[in-house]
Amino acid sequence: MKLLNNIRSGIDKISVENLKGKVTAIKDAIPVPEKKEKKEKPKKAEKSADKDKKEEIPDGFIKCPSCSAVIDKKDLGALKICPKCAKLFRMNAKDRVKAIADKGSFDEFDINMESVNPLDFPDYEVKIKSLQEKTGLKDAVKTGRCTIGGRPCVLGVMDSGFMMGSLGSVVGEKLTRAFEYATENKLPVIIFTCSGGARMQEGIISLMQMAKVSAAAAKHSDAGLLYVTVLTDPTTGGVTASYAMLGDIILSEPKTLIGFAGRRVIEGTIKQKLPDDFQTSEFLLEHGFIDAIVERESLPGVLADILKLHNVEKAGEA
Amino acid sequence: MPAYDKVKIARKVSRPTALDYINHIFDDFIELHGDRGFRDDSAIVGGIAMLGDTPVTVIGVQKGKTMEENIKRNFGQPHPEGYRKTLRLMKQAEKFRRPIINFINTSGAYPGVGAEERGQGEAIARNLMEMIDLRVPTISIVIGEGGSGGALALAVTDRVWMLENSVYAVLSPEGFASILWKDAKRAKEAADVMKITAEDLYDLGVVEKVIKEVDGGAQNDFGFTANLIKSKLETELAELTAKDTDTLLSERYDRFRRFGEFKE
Ligand SMILES: [Zn+2]
Numbered sequence: 269m270k271l272l273n274n275i276r277s278g279i280d281k282i283s284v285e286n287l288k289g290k291v292t293a294i295k296d297a298i299p300v301p302e303k304k305e306k307k308e309k310p311k312k313a314e315k316s317a318d319k320d321k322k323e324e325i326p327d328g329f330i331k332c333p334s335c336s337a338v339i340d341k342k343d344l345g346a347l348k349i350c351p352k353c354a355k356l357f358r359m360n361a362k363d364r365v366k367a368i369a370d371k372g373s374f375d376e377f378d379i380n381m382e383s384v385n386p387l388d389f390p391d392y393e394v395k396i397k398s399l400q401e402k403t404g405l406k407d408a409v410k411t412g413r414c415t416i417g418g419r420p421c422v423l424g425v426m427d428s429g430f431m432m433g434s435l436g437s438v439v440g441e442k443l444t445r446a447f448e449y450a451t452e453n454k455l456p457v458i459i460f461t462c463s464g465g466a467r468m469q470e471g472i473i474s475l476m477q478m479a480k481v482s483a484a485a486a487k488h489s490d491a492g493l494l495y496v497t498v499l500t501d502p503t504t505g506g507v508t509a510s511y512a513m514l515g516d517i518i519l520s521e522p523k524t525l526i527g528f529a530g531r532r533v534i535e536g537t538i539k540q541k542l543p544d545d546f547q548t549s550e551f552l553l554e555h556g557f558i559d560a561i562v563e564r565e566s567l568p569g570v571l572a573d574i575l576k577l578h579n580v581e582k583a584g585e586a
Numbered sequence: 587m588p589a590y591d592k593v594k595i596a597r598k599v600s601r602p603t604a605l606d607y608i609n610h611i612f613d614d615f616i617e618l619h620g621d622r623g624f625r626d627d628s629a630i631v632g633g634i635a636m637l638g639d640t641p642v643t644v645i646g647v648q649k650g651k652t653m654e655e656n657i658k659r660n661f662g663q664p665h666p667e668g669y670r671k672t673l674r675l676m677k678q679a680e681k682f683r684r685p686i687i688n689f690i691n692t693s694g695a696y697p698g699v700g701a702e703e704r705g706q707g708e709a710i711a712r713n714l715m716e717m718i719d720l721r722v723p724t725i726s727i728v729i730g731e732g733g734s735g736g737a738l739a740l741a742v743t744d745r746v747w748m749l750e751n752s753v754y755a756v757l758s759p760e761g762f763a764s765i766l767w768k769d770a771k772r773a774k775e776a777a778d779v780m781k782i783t784a785e786d787l788y789d790l791g792v793v794e795k796v797i798k799e800v801d802g803g804a805q806n807d808f809g810f811t812a813n814l815i816k817s818k819l820e821t822e823l824a825e826l827t828a829k830d831t832d833t834l835l836s837e838r839y840d841r842f843r844r845f846g847e848f849k850e
Pocket residue numbers: 332333334335336337350351352353354355
């Protein structure tokens with residue numbers, strides 16, 4: 269019996285540790301913006317004010333988490349890059365679409381789709397509603413048709429500002445429809461991923477979205493069509509374990525967090541600290557899991573070239 | 587029974603493992619090893635066997651019943667090469683037109699350094715994408731824990747069944763509770779709201795069948811559950827095999843396509 273108990277506690281330990289991994293992955297899915305973003309938002313600034321000793325950052329300014337310079341947000345520019353050290357700040361979906369799609373070409377799909385509460389999860393609707401008001405988004409992805417360098421494609425852009433870009437029914441359905449539209453219209457698909465992983469409030473239904481989107485990606489691929497993913501910070505958990513890693517070509521921005529299990533979970537499992545570059549885009553490039561790291565300002569040009577190399581004709585010239 | 591009691595039964599060290607079922611249900615099982623890329627992952631077992639008169643491919647996530655076994659099996663937490671082994675065996679099954687049966691029992695894919703270096707996310711993703719297109723009938727059965735993406739990587743099948751006291755979830759109740767309420771001790775409550783039991787998942791349409799166990803769990807009468815699985819597999823495979831392949835594949839696509847609730 270004692271032996272049995274030992275075994276059992278061994279198992280419990282392991283499974284709890286494993287859980288922790290998921291906890292970490294999912295933690296990112298909770299709608300608590302990261303520290304650096306906290307400073308971006310005036311509402312959160314009040315909160316940090318009662319934590320005395322916190323440095324006062326004037327309104328409209330932001331402290332760069334990389335070089336610590338206090339920067340006028342306007343100086344980050346449209347691409348949200350630190351003018352002092354070139355750190356890439358996270359871009360929201362709206363800014364990203366603007367940076368990638370040809371001006372005025374983005375025709376958004378499913379603008380009004382929003383979450384319901386499939387598992388009757390306590391307070392989920394309230395959370396969604398307040399985030400919608402705060403972000404102006406309905407959920408964590410924008411999809412649509414556009415041109416890049418004049419060449420047509422279907423574009424999906426996830427937004428980490430909405431529940432950490434977590435994968436719920438709306439994200440899953442919009443991406444699936446985007447693939448299906450692209451398959452029907454023989455168009456390439458480009459997805460910018462950024463996500464903490466599954467949306468825990470939707471439980472198993474969230475998990476099923478991984479299979480659903482991957483299935484639509486498979487059909488699109490079977491039709492001989494091009495799929496490109498651009499992994500942006502952070503791409504983790506269930507999104508990494510599904511459509512993020514299924515591109516014919518997988519690109520990423522520099523110094524992007526990309527992984528399956530959360531860093532803390534892994535550290536808890538192996539009982540040691542992980543190196544700083546673990547699960548960065550540079551790490552994935554070295555291990556053979558992404559094709560190239562592309563600077564943010566070069567992305568539109570590189571994507572246009574990739575479309576060209578796959579014989580995607582310029583709109584109106586086909 | 588409270589959901590968390592099922593979690594406890596699902597995790598019981600005495601609970602019958604994938605190999606227990608494989609050895610009982612099938613004849614002439616020949617285990618096949620390795621992913622042909624890196625190494626053999628002992629957390630995954632797989633091979634070819636006869637189900638009655640039909641050759642099939644069987645795959646399982648294997649937990650141990652002793653500490654020694656569990657170390658060897660990595661507590662049923664596969665590495666990427668384990669998932670790549672399953673994909674190799676499933677593609678092999680497709681080539682030789684064998685139906686595929688997967689036994690799922692994992693708390694999740696292993697969170698470790700090597701696992702990340704070798705692309706745990708990519709390995710799971712690849713399975714999801716490839717399994718939807720396999721041109722043979724596929725059935726998966728959750729026999730204990732069905733933990734997150736690590737379980738889904740074997741469950742993109744025509745039919746997904748669960749044993750009565752198994753659970754299938756996006757993360758563990760402990761993990762869920764510690765995120766939501768910052769208190770892993772409230773796992774019981776979490777288990778109730780998460781909808782992770784076979785019954786709940788049947789109601790949600792996530793699984794097609796719930797397979798009975800005797801009181802207290804399958805370990806109390808292993809033959810009872812194993813025989814039930816066997817007869818259900820025989821019936822179901824006969825039905826699935828009778829379908830033409832395109833119908834099979836389009837029904838499989840629709841099976842996963844319908845998940846999700848939203849308004850617009
Ligand atoms: Zn800086």
